[in-house]
Amino acid sequence: MRERAADLLEWYDRHARQLPWRMPPGCGARPDPYRVWLSEVMLQQTTVAAVTSYFERFTTLWPTVEALAAARDEEVMGEWAGLGYYARARNLLKCARTVAEKGAFPRNRAELETLPGIGPYTSAAIAAIAFDASEVVVDGNVERVMARMFAVEDPLPGGKRVLREKAALLTPEARPGDYAQAVMDLGATVCTPKNPACGICPWMGYCQGRKAGIAADLPKTEPKKAKPVRFGVSYVGRRADGAWLLERRPARGLLGGMLGWPGAEWGDVAREAPPVAAAWREVGGEARHTFTHFHLRLDVRVADLPMEAVPAVGDFVPREAFRPSDLPTVMRKVFDLAHDTFDNI
DNA sequence: AAGGCGTGGCC
DNA sequence: TGGCCAAGCCT
Secondary structure, three states: OHHHHHHHHHHHHHHOOOOOOOOOOOOOOOOOHHHHHHHHHHOOOOOHHHHHHHHHHHHHHOOOHHHHHOOOHHHHHHHHOOOOOOHHHHHHHHHHHHHHHHOOOOOOHHHHOOOOOOOHHHHHHHHHHHHOOOOOOOOHHHHHHHHHHOOOOOOEOOOHHHHHHHHHHHOOOOOHHHHHHHHHHHHHHOOOOOOOOHHHOOOHHHOHHHHOOOHHHOOOEOOOOOOOEEEEEEEEEEEOOOOEEEEEOOOOOOOOOOEEOOOOOOEOOOOOOOOOOOOOEEOOOOEEEEOOOOEEEEEEEEEEEOOOOOOOOOEEEOHHHOOHHHOOHHHHHHHHHHHOOOOOO
């Protein structure tokens, strides 16, 4: 097993991707725990391509955990907009404030895991990458690589325990941070979910899945449930001075803490619920969006509102303070549909 | 302990 | 086009 780790590290020394949060392989210096933590949270269920620009933006605005801890909630939520899984941003702030209070990130896995937004994977990754601890780092990539290496046919998520045991067998004492990133790089670039490039894999000779000709069919997964379709109506109102009527969503649940356009709760049928009486008009088309567990179709209504309008819900955001990039993607789609129907934006 | 929780790219 | 999938966590 030691030989396999060594082979992979040799591959990593030659093929490691250069990433903004990563130290070059073999480089003696440790990366900044703040940057490791921030990148790992952003990378939860999210691709490197999607994360990179957000990481650059966050570290420019907030170079240290103390700076992030001092930021306003709304500003951080606005900068996270578009990246998804917004509970991560809420937990990010809680975690930053706890760490800033303590003075530093804890250095061991167990203590890291007590922090908000840091679970079994992220705690192990931070301990290994930032603090050189020999922790077993298991994410979706590692599960896929292990399922193929050892031809594990138990379907996920049930097979997770077995795959973790396999991962533990291979984890070395030396260079645990590089090793963890190497397995994940292997999964992201060679041992991919579809069309794995077995011919160039450093573990080709060890792979039982390849030997059995079933590598590309692993890991097996339980069948997914079909997503239901939900319907709703969104109201995009602009006051005569150019201010937009927006609503801060409750801090929990779907899109929690994010800005959005007013409207009734989404359901099996679209319910009208204008935030203020006005000459609401329809726009052509509907905003379509798919969340983790349902499809959504939103009708969009627009209206020009008088200065004396007093909405039942939401608040007017001044024209110069409104940035569409502060909106979660579904709400930005609504805005894009409404946008063309207004004059002089 | 299943299910809630985003989004964009790929085929 | 639509379903699948990605460096998971929380309740």
